[in-house]
Amino acid sequence: MGVNLSDVNQLLPNLKSAATRITGDYKQQTHPKLKMLDALIIFSLVSFIAQIVYANLIVRSRDPFNSYLAGVFCSLGQFALAASLRVQLSDSAFQDYSNKKAIAEFILGTFLLYLCCLCLVG
Numbered sequence: 001m002g003v004n005l006s007d008v009n010q011l012l013p014n015l016k017s018a019a020t021r022i023t024g025d026y027k028q029q030t031h032p033k034l035k036m037l038d039a040l041i042i043f044s045l046v047s048f049i050a051q052i053v054y055a056n057l058i059v060r061s062r063d064p065f066n067s068y069l070a071g072v073f074c075s076l077g078q079f080a081l082a083a084s085l086r087v088q089l090s091d092s093a094f095q096d097y098s099n100k101k102a103i104a105e106f107i108l109g110t111f112l113l114y115l116c117c118l119c120l121v122g
Contacts, residue, residue: 048075
């Protein structure tokens with residue numbers, strides 16, 4: 001039971017057309033402010049992965065462990081807050097929920113997150 005090359009050759013164009021259609025729809029239908037929020041989500045995730053890779057592969061010792069934890073918590077917390085804001089701003093289930101209230105909660109949550117991370121650093 002192996003991978004048949006003809007199956008792969010049939011699958012790749014379908015995957016390429018699906019990816020092209022998805023990115024085209026995203027570019028046309030998504031508001032620029034939501035695209036900025038998506039960029040923040042991706043940056044937070046990439047920052048988290050970079051911190052894990054740096055601490056585990058390059059440094060090998062987590063000597064300032066508080067700083068390491070603060071950076072990881074900050075990245076993951078920002079990811080979670082931005083993702084929840086993205087859902088609240090774009091989902092039809094939250095139509096009766098004010099966008100201003102969602103943004104205010106995001107700002108307050110981000111402030112508290114960074115305050116906790118600052119206290120964790122010491």
